[in-house]
């Protein structure tokens with residue numbers, strides 16, 4: 001009997017904890033969600049993706065406890081990142097404005113500019129990158145891409161068993177097997193609606209892609225990683241991306257970049273939005289160890 005009571009008590013406290021964690025995650029992710037009707041209509045996919053995070057993280061007491069102190073997460077993340085080797089992008093793509101080469105910074109300081117839905121994603125990606133098994137998993141997919149002369153590989157960052165997993169989705173251009181399309185990953189529309197943590201793609205067209213580490217800038221509707229993310233955010237309210245770049249040897253560099261609409265509810269002009277973008281270098285990693 002005492003056993004049974006203990007079990008019921010245990011179940012109850014477990015359920016209370018889950019409910020508390022769920023509330024905490026909703027509060028944390030919802031803070032910046034935009035109060036306007038536009039944000040709610042446009043943000044359907046972002047909402048589904050954030051729910052995917054809530055569903056998968058509410059059992060993780062460590063992460064949920066951390067959410068009570070956003071400053072501490074940023075601090076920890078910054079401390080991790082400053083200690084790591086990084087590869088910052090050196091080259092623009094041909095269609096980027098040559099006069100504006102690298103207006104973006106990817107330094108650890110940018111941690112302070114991450115909003116909650118970006119910060120939570122970066123945190124769990126960094127936690128996964130601390131596992132050699134995950135680094136090897138990314139490395140294997142990069143090696144696959146290196147052997148494919150036709151297209152960049154990419155897909156979705158999903159929750160796996162005890163680490164994240166990259167789920168490969170063939171590019172819209174892959175079937176054309178046309179060397180001219182090399183370099184651009186385009187996710188099929190259908191796959192964009194699968195719930196995910198972020199989208200990813202590789203820069204792995206040759207042994208050493210370090211010049212092209214991180215997102216290319218580009219122009220809206222023409223192409224380029226940052227420009228495409230901006231277009232995506234206009235439709236979806238939020239976008240989250242990861243790029244892993246092949247470095248010399250069995251190494252890669254990884255960047256997170258995100259964009260989220262910030263809605264201003266202006267009585268005279270109606271709803272207006274701004275689309276700040278942020279890039280953060282998450283470090284260099286060695287696979288195959």
Ligand SMILES: [Zn+2]
Pocket residue numbers: 201202203214215216225243
């Ligand atoms: Zn790219």
